[in-house]
Amino acid sequence: MACAQTGSGKTAAFCFPIISGIMREQYVQRPRGARTVYPLALILAPTRELSSQIHDEAKKFSYQTGVKVVVAYGGAPINQQLRELERGVDILVATPGRLVDLLERARVSLQMIRYLALDEADRMLDMGFEPQIRKIVQQMDMPPPGVRQTMLFSATFPKEIQKLASDFLANYVFLAVGRVGSSTDLIVQRVEYVHESDKRSHLMDLLHAQVANGVHGKQSLTLVFVETKKGADALEHWLYMNGFPATTIHGDRTQQERELALRSFKSGKTPILVATDVAARGLDIPHVAHVVNFDLPNDIDDYVHRIGRTGRAGKSGLATAFFNENNLSLARPLAELMQESNQEVPAWLTRYASRANYGGGKNKRSGGNRFGGRDFRRDGSFTRGTSNDFYSGVNSSSNAYGVPGGGYGGGYGYSNPGVTSAWD
Numbered sequence: 385m386a387c388a389q390t391g392s393g394k395t396a397a398f399c400f401p402i403i404s405g406i407m408r409e410q411y412v413q414r415p416r417g418a419r420t421v422y423p424l425a426l427i428l429a430p431t432r433e434l435s436s437q438i439h440d441e442a443k444k445f446s447y448q449t450g451v452k453v454v455v456a457y458g459g460a461p462i463n464q465q466l467r468e469l470e471r472g473v474d475i476l477v478a479t480p481g482r483l484v485d486l487l488e489r490a491r492v493s494l495q496m497i498r499y500l501a502l503d504e505a506d507r508m509l510d511m512g513f514e515p516q517i518r519k520i521v522q523q524m525d526m527p528p529p530g531v532r533q534t535m536l537f538s539a540t541f542p543k544e545i546q547k548l549a550s551d552f553l554a555n556y557v558f559l560a561v562g563r564v565g566s567s568t569d570l571i572v573q574r575v576e577y578v579h580e581s582d583k584r585s586h587l588m589d590l591l592h593a594q595v596a597n598g599v600h601g602k603q604s605l606t607l608v609f610v611e612t613k614k615g616a617d618a619l620e621h622w623l624y625m626n627g628f629p630a631t632t633i634h635g636d637r638t639q640q641e642r643e644l645a646l647r648s649f650k651s652g653k654t655p656i657l658v659a660t661d662v663a664a665r666g667l668d669i670p671h672v673a674h675v676v677n678f679d680l681p682n683d684i685d686d687y688v689h690r691i692g693r694t695g696r697a698g699k700s701g702l703a704t705a706f707f708n709e710n711n712l713s714l715a716r717p718l719a720e721l722m723q724e725s726n727q728e729v730p731a732w733l734t735r736y737a738s739r740a741n742y743g744g745g746k747n748k749r750s751g752g753n754r755f756g757g758r759d760f761r762r763d764g765s766f767t768r769g770t771s772n773d774f775y776s777g778v779n780s781s782s783n784a785y786g787v788p789g790g791g792y793g794g795g796y797g798y799s800n801p802g803v804t805s806a807w808d
């Protein structure tokens with residue numbers, strides 16, 4: 385189970401070991417089924433766009449290795465994906481729904497899987513993919529943990545999701561780079577108090593200021609997050625009418641429209657993208673200079689992922705949030721997160737944060753302390769085996785992971801004094 389901040393390169397972190405493992409096993413004998421294919425590795429991701437992006441990356445990484453990568457996701461014609469599969473597949477990247485379909489049609493067998501990676505694992509379970517994931521991992525023909533290597537990656541890992549996910553893993557290592565659930569301090573975070581009725585004019589002011597400062601267009605894209613699909617369409621229309629070419633991405637658009645919108649945004653043709661949470665996770669779009677939380681999410685982890693669309697791979701970025709009385713439950717976790725990532729916290733937000741708990745039970749930060757990352761097994765309530773078992777592989781030689789001291793900061797996510805952190 386591995387946690388690292390947004391934009392820090394988790395895709396490569398799970399793709400390289402898989403590709404190198406497969407290169408060693410390339411001549412393995414696979415059963416011959418009429419039209420069934422037997423991939424050696426499976427990478428699951430929550431959204432179609434993310435699985436497509438992982439596929440592109442994995443293909444680049446496996447260039448000239450002979451390792452074959454195929455992607456399968458819903459909303460796109462299945463026949464073309466079936467043809468791709470028939471040409472051979474070592475690594476299958478998929479969204480859970482489409483994969484279940486392929487398994488039920490007996491076009492894919494998981495019998496030979498040696499590597500299983502779940503990207504944005506917490507989001508997949510949170511999105512209601514649990515039945516599909518359990519089916520894929522536990523009820524089909526996938527080899528058990530131990531025979532296969534299982535990897536779960538995300539920038540956030542709430543405790544409940546860790547509990548569920550641990551069913552797929554045996555005696556695993558929890559590895560945290562940086563503070564789990566925290567954001568990188570490469571992103572400058574601003575929070576502004578904006579009444580609901582003033583949001584549009586406030587956004588317009590921000591966009592005009594960007595244009596005036598030359599921070600607009602192809603080299604500096606703006607991603608605006610809203611809460612609802614309807615709200616996304618309405619805001620796009622309004623921006624367009626006011627001279628700002630924008631497009632939208634949300635779950636009610638067809639897959640073709642979603643892909644077109646992403647391309648148009650990436651190319652700078654429409655340098656503003658209005659999005660719902662479907663674009664919050666994993667998407668790696670170069671030149672996103674500004675993320676605006678027009679509507680703040682209810683969950684602080686979602687905020688972390690959203691702002692993580694900027695400030696990637698060592699680049700800096702800006703994130704602006706519009707806060708008002710509808711977001712009171714977020715005041716405390718937001719103030720904590722900002723403080724932790726060395727941001728200036730407005731006095732009014734600190735005041736909201738210090739008042740009564742607004743009942744934001746969901747907003748307990750997954751990483752609230754110095755080393756933030758909490759492996760849920762450290763909590764007293766969880767007693768399965770001895771604690772030593774859980775930390776196999778963690779010792780002072782963990783610096784071998786090669787994270788530079790001043791880089792991502794942090795290390796293994798333990799705050800327990802009995803466990804040596806790479807950074808203690």
Ligand SMILES: Nc1ncnc2c1ncn2[C@@H]1O[C@H](COP(=O)(O)OP(=O)(O)OP(=O)(O)O)[C@@H](O)[C@H]1O
Binds near residue numbers: 388389391392667
């Ligand atoms: N070692 C590296 N040197 C330079 N760039 C890198 C390196 N590793 C990854 N990158 C680049 O950093 C960017 C972010 O990587 P990636 O999308 O894997 O991040 P992530 O950790 O999965 O983020 P998220 O949590 O948002 O999904 C990509 O453009 C990737 O190509």
